[in-house]
Amino acid sequence: MIQFYAPDITTTLTLPESDSQHCIRVLRMQCGDVIGVVDGKGHRFSCRIVEPHAKHTVVEIIDTLEISPVWSNDITIAIAPTKNIDRMEWCVEKLVEIGVNRIVPLRCQHSERKEIKFERLEKIAVAAMKQSLKATLPRIDEMMPISLFLEECATLKNVQKFVGYCDSTMPRRLLAKEYSAGSDVVVLIGPEGDFSHEEIKAAINAGFIAITLGDNRLRTETAAIVACDTCHIINQANS
């Protein structure tokens, strides 16, 4: 099953250029063919091709399905993007596959990467959403300083807030034990050089709990995936 992505399908009844091209040029779909289209907002549409066109294929909607995520809680992963952009892109793909609601790229004191192409990450998220047959596109923020995100989180209610920290001289709890099944959660994952002491202090002041993902040393992108997966596994184990 192939899913196409058209965020504004209900108003435009048209596939965007990239999806039109894939549909008509690559897959050679024709007038009358029925395709699956998601809007990234939780809907999957059965659409019949009315005007095949390599740039703006027009369709009619013949059926609409509400597709909610297969997990019920809200999972936010805030991560300092890796120096090697391939690792960050792989991370976004896997987070979307495994299931995440929001990804926040953080700019930290020890970040080796201070900028990131938002459009590129969103493109990868869209591809992963289509491939993993989801209908909801996770929210991806523009890169922001950790201080700004901590401000936003300070007022959060009924959300578990964790910050991954590598410094074993500091008391840390095990995420797999601290996370309560079903609860909304925010996890901060630091850069290759880890969070600075000031950043950890600020996070704890904002109500975050310092956690470890186990005694394994994980790369930044692996830590983000393991953190996200931990919440899903604990939810499944308690389902």
Place this chain on the structure above:
Amino acid sequence: MIQFYAPDITTTLTLPESDSQHCIRVLRMQCGDVIGVVDGKGHRFSCRIVEPHAKHTVVEIIDTLEISPVWSNDITIAIAPTKNIDRMEWCVEKLVEIGVNRIVPLRCQHSERKEIKFERLEKIAVAAMKQSLKATLPRIDEMMPISLFLEECATLKNVQKFVGYCDSTMPRRLLAKEYSAGSDVVVLIGPEGDFSHEEIKAAINAGFIAITLGDNRLRTETAAIVACDTCHIINQANS
């Protein structure tokens, strides 16, 4: 901290060519410098450089540490390598980081990739072991037909055996619920086209339990990482 890899260090007291080059040419280490060396068999040595050489650096061992894995059970992931070799290489790197004892590349009926370069996978596993500060190199098998691996597994005692299966028309259990903390485990992960019905039947006859990793559709390499991670997280949650 940088780890060098020399599987036969205790007998040769020499770093292999690649590690000698990295040590002398790249890091410009000199006579008398002390380096960390692992043998992939659970030992980390402190070694003093005696004869710096870009191809065969001679060292003396001044200290030996036994480093056992941070998890106590035995985790084997048998996976049909992906068509795109990059995805399989990512998978091996992440499995080693997260913690695996053995990786078995499987040749299945629906495999799009029938061959794999064993040396390449081992090279990636070595790099991941060094980077994640482990001292034990997981065993990586040559690619084998699934029938052969099932034969080997049929006689296994006190090991949980699971086979990931995508076909939702078949009764499957949730790995996060079925895996018993601390037990040795083998998980089979199929190719992009999934296992064939005959392969699933054969696996079940060999004592495997059909499992799902949740309602998310995961790529082959993601499924392998999630399966391995599930065992670690269930172990941590029950530690």
